[in-house]
Amino acid sequence: MFSRFFLSLVLAIAMVAPAPAMAERVRDLGEFQGVRANQLTGYGVVVGLAGTGDDNLEYLTQAMKGTAGRLGVQLPAGVSPGLKNAAAVVITADLPAFAKPGQRIDVTISTIGKAKSLRGGALIMAPLYGADGQIYAMAQGNLAVGGLGITARDGSQLTVNVPTVGRIAEGASVERAVSSGFDSGEVLRWNLFEADFLTVQRVRDAINTRFPQSATIEDGVTLALRLPAGADSRATAMASIEMLEITPAETAARVIINSRTGTVVINSAVRLSPAAISHGKLVVKIDEKSQVSQPGPLSRGQTAVTPASQIDVQEKDAKVALFKPGASLSSLVDALNKLGTSPSDLVAILEALKQAGALKAEMVVI
Template sequence: MRKLIAMFLVAMLAVGMAIPAIAAPAQVSTRIKDVAKVQGVRSNQLVGYGLVVGLAGTGDSDKSTFTVQSIVNMLKTFGVMINTSQLKPKNIAAVMVTATLPPFAKSGDAVDITVSSMGDAKSLQGGTLLQTPLRAANGQVYAVGQGPLSTGGFAVGAGGASQQKNFPTVGNIPSGAMVEREVPMPFTDKNNEKLTLTLNRPDFTTASRISEAIDQRFGQITTAKDPGTVLVNIPYYYSDNIVGFVASMEELAITPDSVARVVINERTGTVVIGSNVAIDEVAVAQGGLTIKIGRTTDVSQPPSFSDGRTVVTTETTVEAKEEPAGLIVLPASANVGDVVAALNAVGATPRDIISILQAIKAAGALHAELQIM
């Protein structure tokens, strides 16, 4: 078993085993539209309850009372009266239908929908969704979905054996919903004179850089209100072309800033180290300890014409071997490449690096946020 012997920051700090590392590249310039969005421009979630018909006996059983009730109610709208006790809904399944209404979707546009079984149906394969109103959080209908499902999987079984691929109780209908109502989406003030940029990751430095980049291009028209908000006054010469102004503004390049962070995924053994991570001078010692335990079986045979019995015995041997520890000093550096190179020089395996970084952080020598996933 390999074991990290010690790490030093003035005094030795013992550590255990660890994980692989990947260094992130240095930050580069990016567009404003990649780090911020115009406030008010957003998508909306829709949901509806419906029925899928045409299933080959893989639908809900009669134990799903809500399915039976839904079928009865649907048939009533067509003037068909039926006794619920005589209904066998195995070819029908009750489903929830979800969709995302994109910003500025117009009446008549088509959107994708996802259909998910909510009863005890075995599969929705081959089914067709009946007309289903899709509502937003305010209870208003904004789209209507209908059409044949594509499950992308299957579930078959016979004689006690079964085979399944993916999840046949969930299906998709590409362009399966028709938008019936537009969502008002104003992204400027009432006078079309101002708009607001919202940062995807609020940060004081990034907000300030966005404000500076826009001011350099269009003049003093912005105010960084807080780490997540930049107020923008629309120039008068763009009053009739606000879309063009937003497009020009979003294409401006900035260098976003971020908190120094080391992200560790212990399940996959991956470490991602930000380019602005700094480390103080610290010493690392690493050694390897191997313990081998062996067992041999021997037979003890008594002499001839004696009263003894043949006995089987087990002999255990223990062998321990420890490799010399290598001590290396990680110099104070703000370059993550130097840190990784020094850790590789000490002979740390990829799975050792996580514990080394955790120990350096505990010693106070790693100036970054340590995030464990």
């Protein structure tokens, strides 16, 4: 078990071990502010279900009456239709940057009531709203559901994946465009995905080499870019900036510990100060057995059962690993491998090294 664990750990280390710095494109390190997707939400009704709908829920009845009214069908007052073939749903979608009226986007449909499955259903035309309350798209179409739910008469059920969530590819048409202002603003900002002063400095230098005196640093994440106005000129400049290659700064030393699975990931920036680690195990084994004592013939005695316990204590040889100043990640793993450390012991050792001040890294427990 230990050998398999350390084999996988060594393979993970081989992928993060120190290597010559690689250049990365600016587009992989950050994005332009305002050039992003916007979230849309809506409320609708899915019909055509095979008896797996919401039945007679009040909010579904109200929604169905409104839908029927738009179609010119007026339901009599006081009539509460049984809607086992319909379900009230919430519709979500992302409106991409620069999406124009008439273009199609994907939508996801999720039940909000007690509907058992959306399989085979069709969404009736429903508006999708943005955060400002305006309608930006209209959704309608047949659902594709990857899940399956079956209920037998005796109450037994079989569920595969999630049958209460479906998707309609290109199920909504864009009705309103969102202005990003990228072509008219005096200053266009570019943001790093992760704050790093050295990386943002290198991006600024690369941009100023291509477009002199156009980029300035606002903080550890943001660059302010003064580019030519106009959609054509600015888009050309943005395309050139995104394809610039720079060498990002080395990531901070970090150890990630997953407390639920025992997974430990150590990046290549981790270094150790002089330290010694001693690791030993005390194994206590208790074996419980029962002995049966039979009475002699014609003795009128009774059969007796007596416990027989055997306790065995073993202590494995403790070994000590010594780290020299500036020891690297590979040195740490080699030493822990020789000590025969299990995943749980590895976490304890790393925490002890951190407390002793020998582990120069941030420990993150997830």
